[in-house]
Amino acid sequence: MLSSVYSSVAAAHGYMANPPSRAYACAKGLNLSADCGAAQYEPQSVGETVKGFPAAGPADGKLASGGNNAFAQLDVQAANRWYKTKVASGAIDFGWHYAAGHNTTRWEYFITRSDWNPNLPLTRAAFDPGPFCTVQWNATPPFDKPEGSSGPGKELHHCQLPADRRGDHVIYAIWTVDNTANAFYNVVDVTIGDGGEEPGPQWDEVGRVQPQRELSIGDQVTARAFVAGVENPGFSTTLKIASAEQGQPANWSYALAKQINLTQTQVKAGLRDSQGEIMPNLGSNTLFAKPASGISSFELAYDLKPIDEAYLQIQGLKPDYPLSEGKATLDFQVLASQQLDVRASLYDSEHKQVGTTGQAVDAGTTSLQLNVQGTAGKHLLKLIGTSKQGRTVLQDEREVQLSAADSGGYDFSFPEEIGQYRAGTRVLQVKNGKVYECQPFPYEGFCRQYSPTANGFEPGVGSDWRTAWIER
Structure with missing residues (x-):
């Protein structure tokens, strides 16, 4: 039976650090365009539920969160949503970090099928039926420390990726605890290449386009290139938004990447496909540059068209x-x-x-x-x-x-219309919110004697105000 049981209080245990799990990539700031939710703050707490995958464990569609609603954002699956670590085909090493290392039975690593659909929720049917790598342990902690200690694992896990896998895949890493009923399930997003350098010039990753804001017609967005910390306009590219549709975040990012690839020879924008080609993407795009260009980084700059007569x-x-x-x-x-x-x-x-x-x-x-x-x-x-x-x-x-509620009303706010003040006139003193009534003859004349530099009879404030006024 599949389980969706989870603890309502997150516990700190461990996560895949190399290559980073989806949650740890969030914590490292690599998934800027995705809503990571609470996972970005506690990747070590993600994925704890009953052991025994694939017969037990998280329910289909909740493999990334482990069935814990606190981390439900991780279950959103789309081809361009999550950061993918580039790995070479063949041999791969896995490294874990433990916030509380438990006695361990084994680690298992599953991988998505060659024909999996990256835009559908993750289910068991998306993965090979069995792990491509299993590392057995001896019911002791994963390091030379007492159980419950923290730190990296004692050993890397040396595994071999299936020979027929290329392009974007998900690795499902499972750490099975020996002395509890639970295991920890981590999703790892990777792009598998052929290994070595791609044919032709080498491209270095120098930045990312993370489309987060909607733009309007006439707005401009510029990918600003920097060489040794100084902007280089020759390597920079500007896109002017031509339609409301193009102003949608995913669309303008795609259009900007396409324009970069059409106009620049030292810079490319997009994501690598299964053949290693850099292609524009609807959503976030990676910026690449040839080493000879000297480009060290990119920044996005926005020139927003002002809105007329806003009030x-x-x-x-x-x-x-x-x-x-x-x-x-x-x-x-x-x-x-x-x-x-x-x-x-x-x-x-x-x-x-x-x-x-x-x-x-x-x-x-x-x-x-x-x-x-x-x-x-x-x-x-x-x-x-x-x-x-x-x-x-x-x-x-x-x-x-x-x-004040018992002010009884007033005729003027002092010193408005001061020439009309007579015995019985009531004024509001705005400096303290109180109401004052002008004294009867022969003192009423003092009520009209006021200037900012001679305010002795100012109600409630002047040194002789009681001569002219009665507080109400």
Whole structure:
């Protein structure tokens, strides 16, 4: 019976280090275009389940994850998704690294059939029925250390690849533990060549095109070549996006690789096929250069066409919102020129965030509500809008007042319309969020005496404010 049982808590045990397992390649940053999930942080925890493959072990379609949903991203199978280690046909050495080396029964190595389909989920039917290599052990740890220790294995496993395998394949490496019911299953992605140098000039791997962003018509992407750390325009290639379809990540990567191969003689882009030819790929592409070119690396540079008349505005915001038990709800509208992911945040006078909310908005006007918790006083409402592709970021800000619930209302925000202040006039002091009432005759005249440099009667602030005002 096939098992999909797994521990809900990942344990640290071991992984194939050379050539790297799919998870370890993620940890090394080699699978930049793939979503590796949690496996990139703990490759040593991937693939633990019951032993006994192919009769037992992980279920078909879950061979890479070992049936553990925490590592389900590894089960996604496509010809151009995963980094592949180049190996020569014939003899091959396998090396493991152990985070906790257990007493071991054996290691077994299976390989995909000659006619396997790399775009279908990995199943037992994709592999030869038996291992092409088995290394027996003596129920002791895989190194000269106590069980549970960490480090590389004591020995490399010297194996022989099937003579008829060339091109892209998956090796299924199984480490069977002796004193538990489990084994560890690692998927290893490889490209098998004929060995030795390919006919003609040698090509060195000098970079990769990892298509991760969507581009728009008129955008440009450049593969920038560097020789001894200095950009060399002669070896660089630029692609201008001609259509929305070409702007899709996999498509522009393919088009750029194709243009490189058409226009450059010292540089090639693509993936090696079963004959060793470098062909453009829909998805990630490797950049190769002749050693004589001196090219040491490549970088991708984007020249994004600006979007005309993009705007984002706060509308309908009241100047004041009353607090109730320290809480308030700000209701307002967002006016946008395009679809945006909007984040609205409110900050107090000490720049502390007292509320935030997010919402996707369409072009036009959208109503928003923001629940906040704070104290009375002047605040800043900050609005940030980001387009789907991340190429447009817009901002807008507005000042707003939070007032105490028992303020009883006010006529003006001090010092607005100061010439109209009379006995009984109520004003909001924006500096502290409090309301003050002008004193009756003969003191009401002091309520109108104010300037930024002579503020002795400024409500709640000036040295003599009580002469003119009553706090409400």
